[in-house]
Amino acid sequence: xxxxxxxxxxxxxxxxxxxxxxxxxxxxxxxxxxxxxxxxxxxxxxxxxxxxxxxxxxxxxxxxxxxxxxxxxxxxxxxxxxxxxxxxxxxxxxxxxxxxxxxxxxxxxxxxxxxxxxxxxxxxxxxxxxxxxxxxxxxxxxxxxxxxxxxxxxxxxxxxxxxxxxxxxxxxxxxxxxxxxxxxxxxxxxxxxxxxxxxxxxxxxxxxxxxxxxxxxxxxxxxxxxxxxxxxxxxxxxxxxxxxxxxxxxxxxxxxxxxxxxxxxxxxxxxxxxxxxxxxxxxxxxxxxx
Amino acid sequence: xxxxxxxxxxxxxxxxxxxxxxxxxxxxxxxxxxxxxxxxxxxxxxxxxxxxxxxxxxxxxxxxxxxxxxxxxxxxxxxxxxxxxxxxxxxxxxxxxxxxxxxxxxxxxxxxxxxxxxxxxxxxxxxxxxxxxxxxxxxxxxxxxxxxxxxxxxxxxxxxxxxxxxxxxxxxxxxxxxxxxxxxxxxxxxxxxxxxxxxxxxxxxxxxxxxxxxxxxxxxxxxxxxxxxxxxxxxxxxxxxxxxxxxxxxxxxxxxxxxxxxxxxxxxxxxxxxxxxxxxxxxxxxxxxxxxxxxxxxxxxxxxxxxxxx
Amino acid sequence: xxxxxxxxxxxxxxxxxxxxxxxxxxxxxxxxxxxxxxxxxxxxxxxxxxxxxxxxxxxxxxxxxxxxxxxxxxxxxxxxxxxxxxxxxxxxxxxxxxxxxxxxxxxxxxxxxxxxxxxxxxxxxxxxxxxxxxxxxxxxxxxxxxxxxxxxxxxxxxxxxxxxxxxxxxxxxxxxxxxxxxxxxxxxxxxxxxxxxxxxxxxxxxxxxxxxxxxxxxxxxxxxxxxxxxxxxxxxxxxxxxxxxxxxxxxxxxxxxxxxxxxxxxxxxx
Numbered sequence: 001x002x003x004x005x006x007x008x009x010x011x012x013x014x015x016x017x018x019x020x021x022x023x024x025x026x027x028x029x030x031x032x033x034x035x036x037x038x039x040x041x042x043x044x045x046x047x048x049x050x051x052x053x054x055x056x057x058x059x060x061x062x063x064x065x066x067x068x069x070x071x072x073x074x075x076x077x078x079x080x081x082x083x084x085x086x087x088x089x090x091x092x093x094x095x096x097x098x099x100x101x102x103x104x105x106x107x108x109x110x111x112x113x114x115x116x117x118x119x120x121x122x123x124x125x126x127x128x129x130x131x132x133x134x135x136x137x138x139x140x141x142x143x144x145x146x147x148x149x150x151x152x153x154x155x156x157x158x159x160x161x162x163x164x165x166x167x168x169x170x171x172x173x174x175x176x177x178x179x180x181x182x183x184x185x186x187x188x189x190x191x192x193x194x195x196x197x198x199x200x201x202x203x204x205x206x207x208x209x210x211x212x213x214x215x216x217x218x219x220x221x222x223x224x225x226x227x228x229x230x231x232x233x234x235x236x237x238x239x240x241x242x243x244x245x246x247x248x249x250x251x252x253x254x255x256x257x258x259x260x261x262x263x264x265x266x267x268x269x270x271x272x273x274x275x276x277x278x279x280x281x282x283x284x285x286x287x288x289x290x
Numbered sequence: 291x292x293x294x295x296x297x298x299x300x301x302x303x304x305x306x307x308x309x310x311x312x313x314x315x316x317x318x319x320x321x322x323x324x325x326x327x328x329x330x331x332x333x334x335x336x337x338x339x340x341x342x343x344x345x346x347x348x349x350x351x352x353x354x355x356x357x358x359x360x361x362x363x364x365x366x367x368x369x370x371x372x373x374x375x376x377x378x379x380x381x382x383x384x385x386x387x388x389x390x391x392x393x394x395x396x397x398x399x400x401x402x403x404x405x406x407x408x409x410x411x412x413x414x415x416x417x418x419x420x421x422x423x424x425x426x427x428x429x430x431x432x433x434x435x436x437x438x439x440x441x442x443x444x445x446x447x448x449x450x451x452x453x454x455x456x457x458x459x460x461x462x463x464x465x466x467x468x469x470x471x472x473x474x475x476x477x478x479x480x481x482x483x484x485x486x487x488x489x490x491x492x493x494x495x496x497x498x499x500x501x502x503x504x505x506x507x508x509x510x511x512x513x514x515x516x517x518x519x520x521x522x523x524x525x526x527x528x529x530x531x532x533x534x535x536x537x538x539x540x541x542x543x544x545x546x547x548x549x550x551x552x553x554x555x556x557x558x559x560x561x562x563x564x565x566x567x568x569x570x571x572x573x574x575x576x577x578x579x580x581x582x583x584x585x586x587x588x589x590x591x592x593x594x595x596x597x598x599x600x
Numbered sequence: 601x602x603x604x605x606x607x608x609x610x611x612x613x614x615x616x617x618x619x620x621x622x623x624x625x626x627x628x629x630x631x632x633x634x635x636x637x638x639x640x641x642x643x644x645x646x647x648x649x650x651x652x653x654x655x656x657x658x659x660x661x662x663x664x665x666x667x668x669x670x671x672x673x674x675x676x677x678x679x680x681x682x683x684x685x686x687x688x689x690x691x692x693x694x695x696x697x698x699x700x701x702x703x704x705x706x707x708x709x710x711x712x713x714x715x716x717x718x719x720x721x722x723x724x725x726x727x728x729x730x731x732x733x734x735x736x737x738x739x740x741x742x743x744x745x746x747x748x749x750x751x752x753x754x755x756x757x758x759x760x761x762x763x764x765x766x767x768x769x770x771x772x773x774x775x776x777x778x779x780x781x782x783x784x785x786x787x788x789x790x791x792x793x794x795x796x797x798x799x800x801x802x803x804x805x806x807x808x809x810x811x812x813x814x815x816x817x818x819x820x821x822x823x824x825x826x827x828x829x830x831x832x833x834x835x836x837x838x839x840x841x842x843x844x845x846x847x848x849x850x851x852x853x854x855x856x857x858x859x860x861x862x863x864x865x866x867x868x869x870x
Binding site for chain 2: 016017018019020021022023024025026027028031033041042043044045046047048049051052053055056061064130165166271272273274275276277278
């Protein structure tokens with residue numbers, strides 16, 4: 001806001017509205033790095049809009065950080081159950097290694113958390129699993145007056161900058177990304193015997209229960225992680241299922257990923273959205289190819 | 291003043307007919323509105339280009355037959371292992387990927403692989419972009435502009451060659467009427483709308499920050515997709531990772547020279563120069579280096595809305 | 601349709617739902633709602649309790665068809681209904697364990713896995729919610745409401761003075777007759793309507809929609825919103841099609857249905 005008209009102050013308070021003249025004046029004097037080195041330049045892959053959304057809730061970008069982990073298991077199984085268990089453990093190992101890699105990069109840069117994290121789980125050949133995580137490390141600037149508490153260590157979230165802004169503005173705190181995984185295997189021979197050979201259209205109870213169980217186990221593992229972060233809930237859960245065939249086993253790999261959140265002491269702070277109606281149409285093509 | 295010679299680069303620019311009061315630009319209506327709202331006027335479409343002859347330290351692909359390495363060491367004189375360790379000790383990325391079947395280095399070019407940072411090519415590419423940007427900046431200065439926005443960079447191989455490339459930079463020059471021009475116009479890859487937001491955030495664009503990483507990849511049998519072996523392929527992800535990480539390092543260094551941070555970074559991963567089964571893995575990062583001009587601005591306070599879908 | 605007997609939830613499901621109870625009496629909520637949807641559900645006066653799901657692996661291959669006759673394949677219709685009802689019933693039971701008022705964002709998916717020639721897995725997933733005002737939002741059958749509305753549509757519906765009652769669906773698996781060689785030859789080269797086919801497809805769609813409306817009537821709904829008509833051949837070949845009509849039955853909760861006029865906007869971002 002401009003200084004009040006009747007103020008006797010000799011120097012006017014700087015205008016709080018954007019002033020291109022003042023911005024260009026800054027460029028007239030040469031930039032002198034303060035000698036702390038290239039490490040302290042912040043790097044951001046965020047768009048300007050995303051930067052604004054972060055700053056409005058009191059965070060600034062620091063650096064891109066990443067972590068990777070990989071694990072394999074040996075296909076010396078005798079039953080579907082053994083392979084399924086080893087596979088599930090490999091997933092957990094790969095994810096844990098990637099997470100600890102990204103945490104150490106975050107601590108090195110004295111940041112408080114990671115936003116817009118991309119998580120990829122890739123299977124190469126038949127038995128090697130690689131997990132990679134990549135995101136923008138951010139630090140709390142404390143400019144909105146609320147200094148967030150980070151007792152629990154750095155948070156990581158796959159929420160976009162926009163989702164992170166909305167959640168924080170509504171009074172929630174991102175606690176971290178939480179993951180659960182499980183694998184259910186059906187021995188190929190017995191599956192072929194029992195499936196597709198019944199005489200009526202009917203439910204196949206054994207398979208239903210097995211898949212059900214595996215799904216619930218993946219969710220339970222994810223929820224336990226959230227409870228350990230003292231979270232109040234998990235949002236944006238993605239449950240992905242990937243059927244996999246190996247030599248003896250027809251298996252389904254289930255992975256549940258979400259973001260654990262904590263409610264603030266004031267509960268949900270209303271956003272009071274307004275309804276809008278867009279008058280946009282898609283851009284007309286001036287030259288369209290035949 | 292003498293007649294500009296249209297056969298030179300600056301002459302071609304001067305010889306371009308100029309219409310007073312109707313600057314060309316490639317801004318959309320909304321972008322032009324954003325530029326005017328922030329207090330600038332578009333003054334013209336500007337561009338810069340360069341054609342470069344690029345050398346690869348590993349030209350010709352494969353090894354054994356006359357590879358020149360950066361620094362001029364021939365492979366024949368130094369064992370491959372020796373070359374690897376000396377490359378690494380000078381800070382370059384280099385990694386060998388032996389043949390999974392057990393064939394040694396000299397036996398078969400189809401089996402033994404390596405990744406090696408290709409600083410000669412990286413240098414050539416960087417120079418091409420730098421020249422294109424410098425010429426764009428000159429054009430902006432000729433128009434008495436304070437800066438150029440919406441800069442896009444591209445390069446293309448010239449048809450029929452594998453080592454000649456054209457580098458092109460385009461953008462729109464903008465000026466602040468009534469204030470003296472800057473020593474060097476600011477350059478940014480941000481659009482008009484994003485530039486307006488940057489100013490509102492308290493930052494001003496200083497210049498383009500750029501980082502490049504090039505890794506020459508000669509794939510081993512596994513990376514070529516040989517189906518007779520089982521095992522993880524680490525060669526290609528490692529090359530991509532190393533190229534990106536070198537690009538990030540140079541991006542930070544180039545940003546640090548101009549401002550407090552780099553925003554609006556655009557990343558490209560591509561292949562350059564295929565030689566048989568080998569190629570150069572290229573990672574390019576281009577962003578805007580920014581400086582703070584104010585820390586006292588009104589917050590944006592974006593409004594939450596629910597759109598009624600049709 | 602037939603009454604599904606009380607379902608026994610697998611032990612793992614019960615365990616997971618109980619584990620989310622916290623010592624202080626709170627509960628860890630989970631949800632596959634996006635952040636936007638989650639915040640709008642809270643703005644609408646509800647709080648999420650947990651992700652609930654139900655599934656059923658069902659064999660759905662067997663019914664003989666008359667090659668030259670267009671008709672409904674009642675056994676397959678029944679199978680598609682039952683499979684989905686089983687999945688939804690289990691999902692609703694999970695919601696009951698959490699003492700929910702309703703389930704939003706329900707997704708009904710059909711997954712095919714390689715190991716079953718004529719088998720598919722039917723899954724119902726949604727987020728169980730509870731009203732913050734403590735009023736009862738359960739429907740006429742005393743069960744938590746279900747709805748496939750997104751968080752945004754749920755909020756908008758409540759703004760407009762309506763509340764969801766339940767997901768309503770109607771299905772019909774129809775076999776469309778193959779044409780005889782002679783009649784195909786007779787019409788080659790001419791643009792002409794094929795009245796038998798037209799009638800067959802009309803018939804199938806009408807049956808599916810009528811069954812959906814019957815379900816809505818049983819719930820004493822004032823209307824159905826968000827109706828989608830989905831036509832799929834699943835694994836039966838192109839002459840056998842399932843027509844599925846699905847929507848959310850709603851009831852009026854206020855006399856006026858006036859909302860503040862939306863703000864017209866144009867994007868300046870292009």
